[in-house]
Amino acid sequence: MRVMAQIAMVMNLDKCIGCHTCSVTCKQAWTNRGGVEYVWFNNVETRPGQGYPRRYEDQETWKGGWELNKRGRLRLKAGGRLSKLAHIFSNPQLPAIGDYYEPWTYEYANLLDAPLGDDVPVARPRSLLSGKPMKIEWSANWDDDLGGVNEHGALDPMVAKVREQAAEKVRFEFEQTFMFYLPRICEHCLNPSCVASCPSGAMYKRQEDGIVLVDQDQCRGWRMCVTGCPYKKVYFNHRTGKAEKCTLCYPRLEVGLPTVCSETCVGRLRYLGVMLYDADKVLEAASAPEDTDLYEAQLGVFLDPEDPVVRREAERAGIAQDWIAAARRSPVHALISRHRVALPLHPEYRTMPMVWYIPPLSPVVEALTETGFDGEDTGNLFGAIDTLRIPLEYLAELFTAGDTAPVRASLEKLAAMRGAMRPGLLAGGTSGPAPVDEDIARSVGMSGEEMYALYRLLALAKYEERYVIPTAAVGDARRLEESVLPDECSLDYAGGPGMIGSGPYGEGSGAAPPVSVENFHVLRDRQSADAPADPGRSRVNLLNWDGRGHPAGLFPRRTDGTGTTDRTDGMKGTGAAPRPPRNAHDADDEEQR
Amino acid sequence: MSIADSLLWTAMPYVTIVLLVGGIVWRYRYDKFGWTTRSSQLYESRLLRIASPLFHYGILFVLAGHLVGLFVPDSWTSALGVSETAYHYLSLTTGTLAGLATVAGIALLIYRRRTNGPVFLATTRNDKLMYVVLLAAILTGMTAKLTHAGGHGYDYRGTIAPWLRSVFTLTPDYARMHGVPTAYRIHIVIGFLLIALVPYTRLIHMFSAPVQYLFRPYIVYRSRERGQLGTRSERPGWERVP
Numbered sequence: 001m002r003v004m005a006q007i008a009m010v011m012n013l014d015k016c017i018g019c020h021t022c023s024v025t026c027k028q029a030w031t032n033r034g035g036v037e038y039v040w041f042n043n044v045e046t047r048p049g050q051g052y053p054r055r056y057e058d059q060e061t062w063k064g065g066w067e068l069n070k071r072g073r074l075r076l077k078a079g080g081r082l083s084k085l086a087h088i089f090s091n092p093q094l095p096a097i098g099d100y101y102e103p104w105t106y107e108y109a110n111l112l113d114a115p116l117g118d119d120v121p122v123a124r125p126r127s128l129l130s131g132k133p134m135k136i137e138w139s140a141n142w143d144d145d146l147g148g149v150n151e152h153g154a155l156d157p158m159v160a161k162v163r164e165q166a167a168e169k170v171r172f173e174f175e176q177t178f179m180f181y182l183p184r185i186c187e188h189c190l191n192p193s194c195v196a197s198c199p200s201g202a203m204y205k206r207q208e209d210g211i212v213l214v215d216q217d218q219c220r221g222w223r224m225c226v227t228g229c230p231y232k233k234v235y236f237n238h239r240t241g242k243a244e245k246c247t248l249c250y251p252r253l254e255v256g257l258p259t260v261c262s263e264t265c266v267g268r269l270r271y272l273g274v275m276l277y278d279a280d281k282v283l284e285a286a287s288a289p290e291d292t293d294l295y296e297a298q299l300g301v302f303l304d305p306e307d308p309v310v311r312r313e314a315e316r317a318g319i320a321q322d323w324i325a326a327a328r329r330s331p332v333h334a335l336i337s338r339h340r341v342a343l344p345l346h347p348e349y350r351t352m353p354m355v356w357y358i359p360p361l362s363p364v365v366e367a368l369t370e371t372g373f374d375g376e377d378t379g380n381l382f383g384a385i386d387t388l389r390i391p392l393e394y395l396a397e398l399f400t401a402g403d404t405a406p407v408r409a410s411l412e413k414l415a416a417m418r419g420a421m422r423p424g425l426l427a428g429g430t431s432g433p434a435p436v437d438e439d440i441a442r443s444v445g446m447s448g449e450e451m452y453a454l455y456r457l458l459a460l461a462k463y464e465e466r467y468v469i470p471t472a473a474v475g476d477a478r479r480l481e482e483s484v485l486p487d488e489c490s491l492d493y494a495g496g497p498g499m500i501g502s503g504p505y506g507e508g509s510g511a512a513p514p515v516s517v518e519n520f521h522v523l524r525d526r527q528s529a530d531a532p533a534d535p536g537r538s539r540v541n542l543l544n545w546d547g548r549g550h551p552a553g554l555f556p557r558r559t560d561g562t563g564t565t566d567r568t569d570g571m572k573g574t575g576a577a578p579r580p581p582r583n584a585h586d587a588d589d590e591e592q593r
Numbered sequence: 594m595s596i597a598d599s600l601l602w603t604a605m606p607y608v609t610i611v612l613l614v615g616g617i618v619w620r621y622r623y624d625k626f627g628w629t630t631r632s633s634q635l636y637e638s639r640l641l642r643i644a645s646p647l648f649h650y651g652i653l654f655v656l657a658g659h660l661v662g663l664f665v666p667d668s669w670t671s672a673l674g675v676s677e678t679a680y681h682y683l684s685l686t687t688g689t690l691a692g693l694a695t696v697a698g699i700a701l702l703i704y705r706r707r708t709n710g711p712v713f714l715a716t717t718r719n720d721k722l723m724y725v726v727l728l729a730a731i732l733t734g735m736t737a738k739l740t741h742a743g744g745h746g747y748d749y750r751g752t753i754a755p756w757l758r759s760v761f762t763l764t765p766d767y768a769r770m771h772g773v774p775t776a777y778r779i780h781i782v783i784g785f786l787l788i789a790l791v792p793y794t795r796l797i798h799m800f801s802a803p804v805q806y807l808f809r810p811y812i813v814y815r816s817r818e819r820g821q822l823g824t825r826s827e828r829p830g831w832e833r834v835p
């Protein structure tokens with residue numbers, strides 16, 4: 001057993017509202033530069049739909065990922081080492097810019113510079129590649145919300161596959177169609193075919209946390225990784241001539257912050273945590289003979305951090321204690337291995353992806369209720385899963401290489417969770433955890449306790465429970481990240497970590513806390529505090545002040561003794577308008593985080 | 594032989610070697626980030642798919658031909674039993690075929706660069722200079738070879754090759770260049786210019802031909818280095834200033 005640790009993600013598709021906030025914030029953080037205008041490390045596709053780049057799932061065309069050769073051994077689908085080098089002068093399976101979309105801007109200056117006249121000036125689109133006026137005909141999510149689905153729907157490779165077996169299952173007529181959103185980032189695979197495809201050896205998987213990265217200094221622009229990744233999550237920067245990809249926001253993870261897409265997700269549907277796995281088993285699992293075996297095979301690679309043997313081996317492999325502790329609390333491990341509700345995306349590509357998905361169930365409740373049944377009744381729900389508006393077969397093509405059993409099992413657990421928790425929650429009044437209907441829990445092979453844990457993880461999903469991220473360097477914690485931070489810094493006096501305002505000798509004393517550390521604490525406070533602006537501060541961060549209330553320190557203290565030194569009611573007696581009442585719903589909002 | 598001659602055939606090779614080696618070292622130490630093919634396949638694939646392999650296979654063959662012709666003395670080939678006529682015939686046919694592929698390839702590459710909007714926009718001045726010199730080197734080479742193809746052809750293995758070898762043994766003997774036809778002289782000068790330019794243009798990519806790919810394991814693991822956590826200091830060269 002060779003234990004390795006990996007930061008993995010799970011997304012709960014039921015909660016995705018398709019707002020694209022994750023994509024936009026990711027773009028602002030990472031790809032708002034020239035040369036990567038067309039690049040979305042995070043994108044949200046409407047399914048059914050072609051995805052981004054178009055039809056990337058059609059591996060007969062794009063040849064991404066691995067396949068088994070005749071002797072049952074893994075090989076790159078696009079060809080091995082010799083074939084890669086022979087085709088290096090022009091890569092036969094490289095998507096063209098049109099398969100993503102041609103990036104453009106608008107002639108905004110026209111709007112301001114146009115001479116006075118009868119015609120309203122217009123800002124025409126101009127290509128960012130050729131500089132010429134262009135007609136916009138496609139983009140990263142052109143078929144958002146099923147736009148044009150009656151024309152393009154059949155181009156979804158998964159639709160084509162489902163229709164081979166059951167043509168009637170996928171319909172695009174308005175009343176009969178279905179849709180859900182699929183947010184995608186790089187999978188940070190255990191067996192990354194992008195890394196294997198890179199002739200320079202510039203791509204690598206980080207030993208400590210499994211993040212797959214491109215060494216920008218070593219990349220020589222052979223652009224084989226783009227073909228190698230079946231998810232098409234390595235992109236070519238056409239200005240620098242280097243490959244770029246999702247970094248899982250490693251500078252944030254290293255200091256314990258969730259990725260930008262997770263942090264800003266409106267549905268709060270992303271979970272981050274540690275998975276322990278046995279590196280010795282990866283190759284064997286990825287070579288499972290049948291595509292449909294791959295889901296189970298990958299589960300078999302993961303290790304249970306509750307097992308003392310695993311923990312001992314992990315320690316021996318040099319995995320830090322707080323990582324092992326984090327693995328035990330990992331929401332991702334719970335959703336993938338313990339509750340088995342999360343499924344991998346396209347395991348048949350044999351890259352062992354590490355961003356997993358809880359399949360969507362919601363529409364079935366609505367549909368049942370409309371037909372006069374009790375949509376929340378577990379019995380009804382179980383029966384309805386086979387006739388879901390979103391066909392099981394379609395989900396199975398995405399998540400389990402076509403095998404519907406694991407998808408059904410996952411959906412049944414989700415349905416059972418509703419049934420088991422609802423009576424207790426509706427009855428209300430009890431303090432402490434809501435009671436669970438044990439019978440329903442047992443019907444899907446779970447104990448009441450497990451059911452409650454699943455409910456808590458999926459429904460309440462507190463910030464600290466969604467993101468359990470050990471920092472990069474335990475022994476090093478105080479010197480984390482910024483090298484300007486001195487070994488013995490001003491943060492560790494009594495009452496520290498003292499980024500909160502002032503140092504031991506009063507306001508402004510001590511070295512300035514590094515900005516990332518300060519942001520870390522501000523953000524964490526904001527995400528988990530009960531009040532909109534933390535009143536405990538003596539210094540006000542105006543960027544974090546929401547305009548409500550008067551945080552102490554906003555105005556200087558009065559020196560004549562009548563002023564107050566306390567916090568929120570600091571304006572008492574100054575004749576200012578009274579503080580607006582606190583929003584009564586604040587507390588409830590907090591509970592739903 | 595004039596002073597100019599001696600300068601040309603003695604100083605030029607050494608200056609070129611210094612520029613080449615110095616340039617590569619400099620690129621490696623200070624501009625690893627800029628060391629790339631700057632592939633334009635994302636913009637245009639159809640023409641490139643024909644042009645680029647045609648050109649590359651051609652020029653690599655031509656390159657190999659130069660190395661054999663210039664660095665393998667004719668006494669060695671005769672010892673192997675290859676007669677002068679056979680050698681000339683072989684080098685003329687294969688060399689011309691490879692040369693034609695190279696010319697056809699580069700013509701198509703340049704046509705593509707000029708006519709495809711995005712590719713043209715991504716062409717720097719440096720690229721244009723590189724293409725001018727590269728094309729000139731290829732064309733003058735072809736001209737020299739083909740205009741002296743009659744009979745046994747021009748036997749550069751008795752003049753140019755020994756001169757070049759004398760440069761590498763640090764006993765430059767420019768007298769060897771005496772009587773070399775002008776067409777060849779022009780080709781040699783342009784060739785040296787091209788070699789000197791290599792490290793300073795995108796042609797640098799030829800020195801990172803990824804042969805090590807054949808020998809390394811597929812999956813590369815790297816450890817996070819100590820003292821390399823979090824944000825890094827900025828380096829020059831990320832964003833091109835328009």
Ligand code: HEM
Pocket residue numbers: 088089090221222630631632633634641645649652653656702703706727796798799800802803
């Ligand atoms: C040694 C092995 C070599 C390899 C593996 C190699 C590979 C490549 C690759 C991958 C490209 C990018 C093509 C694209 O996608 O746009 C390229 C471009 C180019 N290479 Fe090479 N090359 C090699 C040697 C050479 C040599 C010896 C020369 C000339 C002396 C050369 C001249 C060029 C030129 C001029 C381009 C630009 C083509 C364009 O107009 O886009 N290469 N090479």
Ligand code: SF4
Pocket residue numbers: 185186187188189192193194195212228229230231232233234245351
């Ligand atoms: S999903 Fe990420 S890690 Fe996996 S092959 Fe693609 S780029 Fe590589």
Ligand code: SF4
Pocket residue numbers: 015016017018019020021022023044181183264265266267268269
């Ligand atoms: S931010 Fe969250 S809810 Fe919005 S599209 Fe992204 S994943 Fe879905």
